[in-house]
Amino acid sequence: MPGPDQSAPLDLRLERTEQAGCLGTPTPRVGWRHAAGTGPQDGYEVELVRGSAAPVTVAVTGAGGAEQVAVAWPHEPLAAGEVGSVRVRTSHGDGGWSPWSESLTFHVAPLAPEDWVARFISPRQLAGLGDPAPILAGTVAVGPGLVGARLLLSALGVVRARINGVRVGADELTPGWTSYHKRLRFHGYDVTDLLREGSNDIDALLGNGWYRGALTWDMRRDLYGDRLALLAQVELRYADGRVETVGTDGSWRAHSSHVLADDLYGGQHTDLRLRGVLGAADEVDELDVDPRILVAPEGPPVRITQVVPAVDIVRSPTGKQIVDFGQNLVGWVNLTVRGHATGDRITVRHAEVLEHGELGTRPLRKAEATDTYDLAGPEETELAPQLTFHGFRYAEITGVDELRLEDVSAAVVGSQLTRTGWFTCSEPMLEQLHENVVWGTRGNFLDVPTDCPQRDERLGWTGDIQVFARTAAFLFDVDGFLSSWLRDLAADQRPDGGVPVVVPDVLRDDNVIATAWGDAATMVPWVLYRRYGDLDLLRRQLPSMRAWVDRLWAEVDDAALWRTGFQYGDWLDPTAPPDDAAAAQADPHVIQQAYLVRSTEMVAWAARALGQGALAEEYEDLADTARAAFQNAYVAPDGRVTSDCQTVYALALCWALLGSGEQVEGAGERLAALVREADATVATGFVGTPLILDALVIAGHTGLAYAMLLQTQNPSWLYPVTMGATTIWERWDSMLPDGSINLGEMTSFNHYALGAVANFLHRRVAGLVAIAPGYREVEVDPLTEGPLTHAGARHLSPYGEIAVSWQKQPDGVVRLDVSVPPGVVARVYPPGMKRGAVKVGAGEHTFSG
Template sequence: MTNSSTLVGTDRPRLSWRYSSTNPQWRQQRRELQLTRANGAVETHAAADAEQVLVEWPFEPLSSRERATVRVRGGDSDEWTPWSEPATIEAGLLSPTDWSASWVTPTDVVGVDDPAPVLGTEFVVGPGIVAARLYVSALGIMVTRINGVPVSEDHFAPGWTSYDHRIRYQSYDVTVLVSEGNNSFHTLLGNGWYRGRIASFALHRGHPYGDRLALLAQLELRYADGRVELVATDGSWRSGASGVLLNDFYDGQFTDLRVDGYAALDRGVTVVPAPTASLATPESPPVRAVETMTAVSVNTTLDGRHIVDFGQNLVGWVRLRSRGRRGSEVVVRHAEVLEEGELSLRPLRSARATDRYLLAGTGVELLEPQLVFHGFRYAEVTGVAELSTTDIQAVVLGSQLDRTGWFSSSDAALNQLHENIVWGMRGNFLDLPTDCPQRDERLGWTGDIQVFAPAASTLFNVAGFLSSWLSDLAADQLPDGTVPAVIPRVFRDVKAFAGWGDAAVIVPWVLYERFGDAGILRRQYRSMCRWVDRVAELAGPTRLWSTGEQLGDWLDPLAPPDDPARAQADPAVVATAYFARSAQLLARAAAVVGEPADARHYGILAEQVRDAFCAEYVSSSGLIRSDCQTVYALALHWRLVPDGPTRTRTGSRLAELVQQQRYTVATGFLGTAVILDALCASGHRDAAYRMLLTHEFPSWLHAVDLGATTIWERWDSMLPDGSVNEGEMTSFNHYAFGAVADWMHREIAGLQPTAPGYRELRLAPTVGGGLTAGSARHLSPYGEIAIEWHLAGSGFSLTARIPVGVTATVVLPDGSEIPDVSHGEHRFELERFVTDAAIDGDRTDVSAASEAMRSR
């Protein structure tokens, strides 16, 4: 088994580095980078600055296929650090002329309901082989083997992109898989996103991306004498039918294990014209098996069905060991919840979510699919006489994202909520940010990721993942600037929806803030402008976006169950608020990318929209039209109402509404992401804590009490009696309401970035809600940041760890500030202070005298 190498699709990759440790007085004031090319040539570049994140490539450009190593050292005014270990960089195929392979498809037409095809060839490797590199892509999804061994652990490659515009290709070092003499190459092709039911979605533009699967493969064999031989797809390759009789992301996989997995290549292939889309190297990490979970229980019904509980709502597939007579059938069905001990299948809608196997009868057989995934906690297995927990596992799949954020508190339910958010994100970040992983949908809804992007960037390194998705957003954006509600686009009719289309501006800005990446703003800048310009056109000279259909504050818990868009919040108020927000962020982005005229233009536009918002929707008494939690939350958090008496009254009205709802949530997707921040910004942190920590319905912890292990689509996806919401749209794995995780890190733990890439921090925990401890860790571009605080009696202690290159301001609960805290370990203490006594918001007065102590 080999692992895919990290490939760069540019001749000028950017460079970042971290320092593991150094003395507290040390600061990088200069740096030196050294490049060693494959031919032994060495290039060195020195600069006198403190930059260490996403530094522009200072050397001559790389050429296609070029491998080189880079190392770095940093220095202050007196001395250099040791050189880093070298990092290897390899450029991909940077020009279309680098490709010699042709796209090929089975000559016999293979339909969507036919057995999955295998394409392959035999090739000979001569003596003196030193390296073998495979470049491969597909229309569909692929599983590639050389000499019977998978070339990687990747699943569903090359993934879902806007196939009309760009198609990814993978690159693998397969040197260890080839050997001198005869060798074989086989690729199994699945429908995937390209041609399955997901591509023929009911509201699709009218046709799937294509009706035929295809393969592009180029294996380059390098010998010691410098020769390069190519094994590339062309008309001489062969095809055959595999034992995968059916495969569809919604419906599952049907596999005949009696058929040789590699198939008899008894048919020809046809060379087809290359797609007009460009070939691109992946920015996003591959989909991999990230964990394997053993079943926690197996219950067998009277009629012999086995109901398996894995204890966690997850995304992936079931791995089952079974034996049986040849041709007997084993069936595995999946569901997220049980009702009266049986799988609850209604939330799947038309998705069958069923894997079937015809056994070969060769003894113990391993049953697991390759071309589908499911969202489930429970599985029903039939066709097996006996089943124990040791016979069955759940393979957890997801994009292989690096974890960057961890949180803990003194409240066990709050910790479980955070864990649920992590699991919900892990399952829905599978090649692209989907809304849900189980039913007949699984689409990249822009509104969901727009509200969740800050939390996502806190929990995992999503820089490449979301950058890749944003490339598709720009590609699928309409000529008039309208952003489809789903990316990649599947809807025939595209409308401009506030809060959904705004992902074009908000998501790039979040990536800039969290990862320090101005490059993403430069790349997406025209897309950002086109969206705001489109909204300005729709709003007209009044600057009020009050026309057109809107999704609004989707899934407001007080909206009619069968009409999730009919929220309390006036759609025009919500739309105009988003117009102001995106114009404001675009003005800032223009300044970052060096467009001062645009910065002035969009800054003035943002002011005009804010003024129009206040004049039309905000009364002198502070009331906002439709008088509900969401409209106040948007206006306060985004500072659409300026400082002064009106803003004070607006904040008080929000707190009053929250109190009237008994501190339960009365917001949908758009309002929930900002409600706690709005309460804090208006001086009502106690109300924010009470809302977060209430267990009454609807609330975050209500679902925890009912046994949730992920975040639900609806606040009442499950009812207290254990029955499932009767609506047609009920998912138990939606991440949108998990946007609260970002607030938990920033306010409860107190870890707040104040400059792009966490270069500057504000460590300011909000002590309240009856919590006695809080902590967070974050792996920033500069290294790991950690904060932990505790209450003990009337005392307070805080410890912090700050990496090299980062400076923090520490704010203690008594309001005292310690600025310019540099890298290292630090401890701060208060002997006595004023704190919230409990969730009810009563305050206990303790001596305000405090003493801050710092030690390294």
Template sequence: MICTAPTFEQRSPGEPALGVGTPTPRLTWAVADAPDDVRQASATVKVTRSPWGGEASTETATLDSDAQVLVDWPFVPLASRERAEVRVRVHATDGADSDWSEPAVVEAGLLATSDWGDARLISPVGVGGLDEPAPALVATWELPAGVRAARLHLTAHGWYEVLINGRRVGEDWFGPGWTAYEDRLRYYTHDVTDLLTAGTNTVQILLGNGWWRSPLTWNMERMYGDRLAALARLEVVTDDGATQALGTDDSWVARTTHVTANDLYGGETQDLRRPLIDDADHPVEVVDLDLDTLVAARGPAVRVTEVVDAQRVWRSPAGKLLVDFGQNLVGVTRLTVRGLASGDAVTIRHAEVLEHDELGTRPLRNARATASYTVAGPQETVLAPHFTFFGFRYAEVTGVDELAAEDISALVLHSAMTRTGWFTSSHDLLNQLHENVVWGMRGNFLDVPTDCPQRDERLGWTGDIQVFSPTALILHDAAGFLGSWLEDLAAEQDDSGAVPIVVPHVLRGGLGGRPAAAWGDAASVVPWNVYAATGDAEVLRRQLPSMKAWVDCVAAAAGEDHLWTGDFQFGDWLDPDAPPEKPGDSKVDKDLVATACLVRSARLTADACAAVGDEEGRAHYAGLADAVRTALRNRWITADGLVHSDSPTGYAMAICWDLLDDAQRVFAGARLADLARLNSFRVSTGFVGTPLICQALHDTGHTDVAYRLLLEEGCPSWLYPVTMGATTIWERWDSMLPDGTINPGEMTSFNHYALGAVAEFLHQVVAGLTVDAVARHVELAPAPTHLLEHASSRRLTPWGEASGSWRREGGELIVEATIPVGLRGTVVTPGGERHEVGPGTHRFEVAAPPAPDAPATVRDYVSSDAWPRASAALLEVLPLDDARQIAQGLGAFLDVPVDQLGMALTMGGMFGPAAEVQAVVDASLAPSAS
């Protein structure tokens, strides 16, 4: 039996957790290898503690529990700066003991404002102003020999990059990140022991505009402040136990760097004829900062997580030198040049797509997305930005005559979360769709969950993360990332409880702070999803005041009749049937969406209250949810289950959010399935409905229709972008039109993760794997289809790896599940037989579900494998130009026998000759056509 090293709520996996903001960090460990059905009975934790400058001591604690995840700190709380090396030994139910785990290291940060000592926030004077070269703050420090340990605690207004004796501190980018700066300013702690020497040491803090001083939003407004500044405290312990510290104060000096311009959307300009940091000293001054706003970093920092090589370099029809990296990504380009003259300019423009074989920059709007360099001479030079990032697959390089692919690469940047979810199947396009979702998340989880990473926006839209958070928590360990962002959300709520539509809140005025359904619901939905994925009730305790405030705000807006009507709403945003210039004009009634969201948020808030033992809150919000549900049903749902607007999103909400009784649910599921058939299985939902529709179909017994929807390749569909070469999720279903031109709307992005929420369905229904961290339970209940040969999901849980798969072998279906130690499992094989299992690997063989029967009615026919072939052939017979027009014409004939379809179409006004139409139908159903 093997026990893994414990982990903490840390910034980056596999590293010491430095500068944690709590004296009692929780521990998580896994039993990586054990006999089947063996579990932990108890555990012993050993800690070696080293106070800053003090002597180490060791103690142990025995935990009589099977808890392995987020276990409370079993020792005296840590003091500021105290280091702890922790090991775990597991005692199993079979009487065996594991060896001691490998050690894990955690260090407390500066837990009190007084720990910052004399360090103050300082800003350059005379340099580093608006539209001036990026500044650096510089100091020297004399140190004796024998430095045992050194830590740098650091934050800034703006982005920082630190050099000590000319060497870069750490691997993090864009610190201290983007938070609700007025309330929460992160600081980071770095181990700089190896960078210091005996004698004179030079510390240089380069400062870039970042989110603090870049023009933000499409209005290009500067939002936070007009001065860059930094707060730092560098501390050392020498071999004799003595401590020394260097803090930022007015004795530091400011200098100028060769970064002559930088901002978030425009990019960066460098003059490499100048030194990185010059030697002309300018004064600094202390500026105000409330140290009580300082918080230790919770989630992972932004880092380079991958280097992508250029796949192709060529000249465009206009003679431009273009580079294709083969993957739409977020980061920067790194270019090596040589043989140029001093003063020569090299410029790199970035874009996500090509249009007419040239760089497609129109979707960037006001973002120039350009890196420009003036080189110093012919020597080989590596060009890369310090203080910007781009969303791109393609680059256009000017200033060099020839370019070898090996001379340019892309550095992928995002918050360095651990990957936790993998999916694969026998369907190549479906596999690529899943990878597109992963890449979309990587690109947009860059310190905050942004909507898009490339144009003049890149904002933390609450609606996008509300719908995507369950998927995010499957694909990556995003709990720390989202937990930090949720604290910003709570800080940005106004006194009424309204949640801004973007967090951090930079859309002041107008609609920016008004409550909007599905967007503000991030306050209730995201904390619940984090809790469900981790079992961590602390996130609910921390966010519950915010959850309640949001629901109270909306309940007040709904009034005594409990119907939220008449206010501005986004509705089912980006419904594919909405005009490009009016993306909020959805088929479903916006007031229905708003009121349904209130039911859901009130119910989740009641559940959160129950989870933390708040019985009074549970009763109140459960009662509110029931009252709003009743009002909604009376207003918008008929007795038989017809939902107002008769739209797919309306039915999907009603099914997934429990707005219906059993009889209504049967009708709603059938109607939703028919709407999918009558739209030829094209997606017809926007931001609200898209994450729900496949699940709603599956839950009401129409899994076959869900698969037809999922696997459709015509536009709009999930797979249409894949067939067009997409490597991320698009904002619009038709961000690129079939002829290769960019959607004419003013708002289109080729890296927008929200519609990728369907990946949750891939894991939990197609592969069938669901992990319930609260109940410590894994369920494998796959929904095999004749359209696939196999599917599997792997999940890295806090307890270890869980996996589930199914595959066809002859006439058998093989179902396999792996349950990690610490969890129980249930395997539901096709046919409904349930098998309760313990930790270990389990295999079941059952008869493979038979192929579907030959279609008897038009409804069956439209859902069958024959329909895609038939609809294409019918377009040659009927005076129509789209398969959806054929499907929509079948609305009155779904119950007609399939052998009468030709006559039905002709009598229905489709004007096709009945005999020819029926011949196409009969040919598509012939055995040789399959």
């Protein structure tokens, strides 16, 4: 019987998701949270119902009974296509057993090539590079007694499907972007309610997407292939237990659609006069695509996550109608029109900023970012593209004489990530900075972590996510999202261990040993392990981590220094000229050696976490060797570091690269002097920015750290806020004080990398730090001695929400409130107390001092 004070487990998950309709493993890990007030867990039971069979329960007690995050599957492996449900209950000592959780229904995806009967089909004559987007159409016959049906969908390109005229699901740009030749994702949809007994029509609109659309600043088309193709498989389950599987084959037909052109960079041209009118039928070819590359989704799909209303419509100096949405975002414009003649054209152009009152399109470079619509007549019509996306705050709309605010909105499109982190404080500009980081993440986490969402780039730059992963993993649940991306990194990794600077790798060049970029291979897996407690991911990625580090050691010279290869260095250092972003103050060799130490250490840490002691010792010795070489080559006895700039001291202090205490003290004081000389403005690029404030705190200069954090003069984090920014900029001064756009070719207004400072806000200002994997143990030690009067952070960890807030009282006493969920222990450093930490468990705790 359930104990009187125990609640049922919450938020049951299978393999990172609460939506298990396309489960890609036969042995999914299980996880759950507990409600506040639940006592310590010392056991659990997992009940499995397989189809119509009786429930089977497995209980775990003893040493493993306290686990609730990424718990190993306790039952026999599941089979492809299997449908069932899981629920959990937990034991709490004298409190007895909890009630059962709600059941989580699952449907296992195809797990092997033989599970697929559908074939990839492609139009034989239609759908050339310059042709309209094709629609592929077929029928499915459904017999009596249908109890369940699932559609599995993938494409070479992007696809939007319908059954009997009704759209399937709400996903956008399916199947997303992976390293297509090695990993092609499919998605699963419950379509039971869309099917009827008898013949059912299925059609799918195919767009170019990442597979065949323009990619990179060279506008290269069809990098993966020149033929669009569809894969659709329908699984029909009947009351008598039969399962019938049908799919795309040579009997389907292709037609031209009303989408005359589509491209992610260029936009979409839609002729509404052709909507609903299928062009002449074309036969299809079955393509020879290896089904072994098909993979189930790990992360959330791309969807419309919000609709933002227009806030203003203005006339530009040249008379253009420009809509302001008040927020730089990623997605498209929704527009309602009426009263137009047949053939009238509506044009929507997009930009992130205005320059001198006009649409600021120069930063888009070759990306036209333009949607056009040829209207069918005067009826009220809702316009929106389906096969593209844009980065914008402003939209210039022509073809509509007098726009109305209520007729315009913006669909925010991105991976449907669950928000997990929040920050508040007494400085409104700092809160706006944090909100800018959140929006920058939302815009650039669109199936892959991109650098920017608007210009002729939008690539998965490894350096950007390497510096930002910690921040991202606090703000959002990125476990499945980045786990999937890491599989692509490993897939695109060179046989010798080199890592491309963008993943998926569409540059396909020899630049595969770029420090701080390739180090995503070690840094991102370690972040995910620390944030989510997933040892299996660490085990899976360890060969990739080792291969990268071993590749670097193959470049090391007799002095144990790595000094080879093209390097981006401290990219976009504010002192670099607009036309040379790599011309930083920091010596790139210093950065290379620092990262060599750090990545080698991370391999050792991963090996240690996995119980591989001998391997850990091997890489610990290598890390010690690289650290000694750093000290010998680049550090003077007094702590001066070669190239004497903010970034090199930040690396040396944060990553313990210095030898003696005298060197540590000297480096800290030199860093403080440099910051004072710069009047507390930032003088770091991509590499130094995530570390500079921590380095100042380590050096004992918290006041300077706060002065830099709150600085509003350029270059600083708050200068863009004073200029009205609503996302993080690529350059500290992407927009100049006079309102003109920076002349640099790389001038994005939505680039999350410099937003890595939010990690400092969470860990240092609010004071919430994970010190055990999965936040099972946290440290609370906020920096309360600065100019802020209050600050706080909340994080929805795998165990539940952890909250920290502090406030200075009128009498100068600081009150610290800490909320700890069941399963987590907090080490709290009470304000004003010189003694050590106080260890507390689940509950609400208040300290003053």
